[in-house]
Amino acid sequence: MNDTRTIALITSVLALLTVATAAGQYLRRHPDRGLDPAAVRTFNLRLRGWWILCTVLAAAFWLGTTATVVLFGLVSFWALREFITLTPTRKGDHRALFWVFFLFTPLHYVLVGLNRYDVFSVFLPVYATLFVLARVAFAGDYKRFLERTAKIQAGLVVCVYCLSFAPALLQLPLAGAGTADRGANFRLLFFLILLVQFADCMQYLWSRMLGQRLVAPAVSSNRTWEGLLGSATSTALLAAALWWAAPPFQPWQAALAGLVVGVMGFAGGMTMSAIKRDRGVKDYGTLVVGHGGVLDRIDSMCFAAPVFYHITLLITGVRPG
Amino acid sequence: MPLMLSPADTATRRVPDAPVVRASGRSAFCRAAGLSLAALARLLAGASVRWIASQPDTCQRVYFANHTSHLDALIVWSSLPQPVREVTRPVAAKDYWTRGIVRRWLAQEVFDAILIDRTDIKVHQSPVDMMLREAGTTHSLIVFPEGSRSVTGEIGEFKSGLYYLAKKRADIELVPVHIDNLNRVLPRGEFLPVPLLSCISFGPPLWLERGEPKLDFLARARQAVLALKE
Numbered sequence A: 001m002n003d004t005r006t007i008a009l010i011t012s013v014l015a016l017l018t019v020a021t022a023a024g025q026y027l028r029r030h031p032d033r034g035l036d037p038a039a040v041r042t043f044n045l046r047l048r049g050w051w052i053l054c055t056v057l058a059a060a061f062w063l064g065t066t067a068t069v070v071l072f073g074l075v076s077f078w079a080l081r082e083f084i085t086l087t088p089t090r091k092g093d094h095r096a097l098f099w100v101f102f103l104f105t106p107l108h109y110v111l112v113g114l115n116r117y118d119v120f121s122v123f124l125p126v127y128a129t130l131f132v133l134a135r136v137a138f139a140g141d142y143k144r145f146l147e148r149t150a151k152i153q154a155g156l157v158v159c160v161y162c163l164s165f166a167p168a169l170l171q172l173p174l175a176g177a178g179t180a181d182r183g184a185n186f187r188l189l190f191f192l193i194l195l196v197q198f199a200d201c202m203q204y205l206w207s208r209m210l211g212q213r214l215v216a217p218a219v220s221s222n223r224t225w226e227g228l229l230g231s232a233t234s235t236a237l238l239a240a241a242l243w244w245a246a247p248p249f250q251p252w253q254a255a256l257a258g259l260v261v262g263v264m265g266f267a268g269g270m271t272m273s274a275i276k277r278d279r280g281v282k283d284y285g286t287l288v289v290g291h292g293g294v295l296d297r298i299d300s301m302c303f304a305a306p307v308f309y310h311i312t313l314l315i316t317g318v319r320p321g
Numbered sequence B: 001m002p003l004m005l006s007p008a009d010t011a012t013r014r015v016p017d018a019p020v021v022r023a024s025g026r027s028a029f030c031r032a033a034g035l036s037l038a039a040l041a042r043l044l045a046g047a048s049v050r051w052i053a054s055q056p057d058t059c060q061r062v063y064f065a066n067h068t069s070h071l072d073a074l075i076v077w078s079s080l081p082q083p084v085r086e087v088t089r090p091v092a093a094k095d096y097w098t099r100g101i102v103r104r105w106l107a108q109e110v111f112d113a114i115l116i117d118r119t120d121i122k123v124h125q126s127p128v129d130m131m132l133r134e135a136g137t138t139h140s141l142i143v144f145p146e147g148s149r150s151v152t153g154e155i156g157e158f159k160s161g162l163y164y165l166a167k168k169r170a171d172i173e174l175v176p177v178h179i180d181n182l183n184r185v186l187p188r189g190e191f192l193p194v195p196l197l198s199c200i201s202f203g204p205p206l207w208l209e210r211g212e213p214k215l216d217f218l219a220r221a222r223q224a225v226l227a228l229k230e
Helices: A004-029 A037-063 A065-086 A091-113 A117-138 A145-162 A165-171 A182-210 A225-241 A251-279 A294-316 B007-013 B028-044 B072-079 B082-086 B101-110 B127-135 B161-168 B214-229
Strands: B048-051 B061-065 B088-093 B114-116 B140-143 B173-180 B199-202
Touching: A004 A037, A004 A182, A037 A065, A037 A182, A065 A091, A065 A145, A065 A165, A065 A182, A065 A251, A065 A294, A091 A117, A091 A145, A091 A165, A117 A145, A117 A165, A145 A294, A165 A182, A165 A294, A182 A225, A182 A251, A182 A294, A225 A251, A251 A294, B028 B072, B028 B101, B061 B072, B061 B161, B061 B214, B072 B088, B072 B140, B072 B173, B072 B199, B082 B088, B088 B127, B114 B127, B127 B140, B127 B161, B140 B161, B161 B173, B161 B214, B173 B214, B199 B214
Parallel strands: B048 B199, B061 B140, B061 B173, B088 B114, B088 B140
Antiparallel strands: B173 B199
């Protein structure tokens, strides 16, 4: 990780965070600037969450690939427990859930860590699905059978399977077979995380500034078509500007990736919003102050990661494994 | 001590540095086991703790909660801050907690539980008398007035023990506790837990009003637990 491009990328992010923190503290000390104090407080809390995120990520990156895979595994585990907590299950699902939490989720991340793309790409969507269906049937409670198994499956796919494509980026042989340029892989993952976070902010900003047409008022009262377009374009522009940081990309390819990350992140937010609306809650949990739950923070990432991963495969032509 | 106290008085009734006297004198190993089990249980059950119009305190209290899972007593106990936990003893069923060496060791040495014989209740040795004798003047208790774990998840009618506790010791604060979602972590009849997130809410203390009929008091206490649901 000792190359100039990694250092440049990390420095720019740290500089950006520092400037934002300074601005946030200035606004807090000068409440007469005509800004809503509640909005400033939310902004500062969000910044604190990002500092925590950056510190944890930096520590994991520094420790290496395995530590990063483990970190994402823990995040998946926590997101899944938030997901299932909010989803009504019946007693007949209990044993299926036990294996989902303590066997399938850890084993999937072990496969990711071992770089077994051929196995981990089908392990959860096929084998875990078959297991859950059969185990719930064996438990003998047939009430709303498809609905219950679909909930568990959706949780597994979104919280575990999709998210795991982010650390799987670290395993791609980007610099050609046999070359150990881990810096390139870390930059690619960092690039994805940066784009996802940026797209989230841009969506919020564009919706606040220009938002007119709500996508689905019943699902989300602040996600607008303007927010979607604005976030996708801004993210594409940022990605193009940062193309030098993402190893396999040309500027237009980086822009395409940014566009897709913007759209997928938006879709992830909408999806989780719909689930939360159905359950009548606002946030999924209370782990990081001001950031709702873990699932609230990673919903965009869950949707963007697999698509970003496969775009990288398509563009670069590298084969995983 | 007056019979009735308004909740506003409770703030002034803080007992600073209550003397911690363990009757059983637990060994360091058992204390460490208790600490790590409490940490493990809280991690596993993802318990978030809320104090609603209420504060943790080492004064003598009876925590009464809805009963949904075998983990209930452990989670409520581990949700209390360390100094309060030191003076708090769960009340548990003797027939369940003396079966097998591990359970007996946990109940007697680690949690210092007060074990009540559900099958052999005598007039001169009523469970309430026994609880109060074991509690002495320093210990707080954790009780489950429903008597047994709820099957449906609804909170059942309270048994009269809580009323007699309140009647015999009017100075003890009765703190309602609501346990949410723990029945999904470890439901009745299961032995493998699913690590969902649970929520433990402590409410404002209540007391038996002068001349309050038993059924009214029990209904009010049950309502106090229900009110913590949201």
